Amino acid sequence: MSAPPRSSDRGRWHIERFAELDSTNRYVLDAARDGAADGLVAVADVQTAGRGRLDRTWEASAGSSLLVSVLVRAPAAPTRVVMAAGVALVRAVADAADVAAVLKWPNDVVVGERKLAGVLAEADGEAVVVGAGCNVNWAEFPPELVATATACNLEAGRPVDRDALLDAYLDELARALASGDALIADYRTHLATVGRRVRVQQVRGPDLVGVAIGVTDDGALVVRDDHDVEHTVTTADVVHLRAP
Ligand code: BTN
Numbered sequence: 001m002s003a004p005p006r007s008s009d010r011g012r013w014h015i016e017r018f019a020e021l022d023s024t025n026r027y028v029l030d031a032a033r034d035g036a037a038d039g040l041v042a043v044a045d046v047q048t049a050g051r052g053r054l055d056r057t058w059e060a061s062a063g064s065s066l067l068v069s070v071l072v073r074a075p076a077a078p079t080r081v082v083m084a085a086g087v088a089l090v091r092a093v094a095d096a097a098d099v100a101a102v103l104k105w106p107n108d109v110v111v112g113e114r115k116l117a118g119v120l121a122e123a124d125g126e127a128v129v130v131g132a133g134c135n136v137n138w139a140e141f142p143p144e145l146v147a148t149a150t151a152c153n154l155e156a157g158r159p160v161d162r163d164a165l166l167d168a169y170l171d172e173l174a175r176a177l178a179s180g181d182a183l184i185a186d187y188r189t190h191l192a193t194v195g196r197r198v199r200v201q202q203v204r205g206p207d208l209v210g211v212a213i214g215v216t217d218d219g220a221l222v223v224r225d226d227h228d229v230e231h232t233v234t235t236a237d238v239v240h241l242r243a244p
Helices: 024-033 080-098 152-156 163-177 183-191
Strands: 006-010 013-021 040-047 065-073 101-105 109-110 112-126 127-135 197-203 209-217 221-225 230-233 236-242
Touching: 006 163, 013 024, 013 163, 024 040, 024 065, 024 112, 024 127, 065 163, 080 101, 080 109, 080 112, 080 152, 080 163, 080 183, 101 183, 127 163, 163 183, 163 209, 183 209, 197 221, 197 230, 209 230
Parallel strands: 013 040
Antiparallel strands: 006 013, 040 065, 065 127, 101 109, 109 112, 112 127, 197 209, 197 236, 209 221, 221 230
16 A cells, blocks of 8 residues: 655645655546545655656656646636646746746746656646646656756756745745736746747647747647748647747
């Protein structure tokens, strides 16, 4: 049987810390279906089946990363919760690790073009579970990540305290969720994709190449392709390209 979590409270959040879980998103989603209250947070030192966007896995060795999921029972659209998580992560790595990061649409936290953190939201009715995985203290990356990933310790030049990062993230997330109409403006401020030449790898449909020209209030990316046709994209991966 797995060890019971250590519990604590911080503002609106009730935090359960686990040594190991299959997936903090899976845990919080199941808890939501069983009636858990808004504000439940699960944190794990390691996940055995971490979930990434677009049905990928999320890998992180024990203790290397902040692996956290929160339950928001929101009348607001899930996309607002996802935007809030992205904004909160960018602010939290600045607050707790002095790392200057930006967002790559929709919610990758990047330094330069290297990925520092990712966000995965899953919803069940009005319950939104937003999970974040942030590379905190990595000695080295596996070969498949070495060219594309970074970590807080590598950017800061010092080890970074995961608990301090968690506290900063939860404080910033509470603030972002309460920020009303300012949230979309804050999201746009941190988003580095608009104005960039991009390749959009769509889940359904061909790749698009063009310039990202905006983000709708619902968080969709607007891209003008090289034939001057505008596309509004809701689910895709984006690659920032160099200007031709
Ligand atoms: C992405 O693909 O960029 C999103 C990755 C999200 C990973 C986090 S780790 C904590 C939470 N639990 C999961 O199983 N996934 C998210």
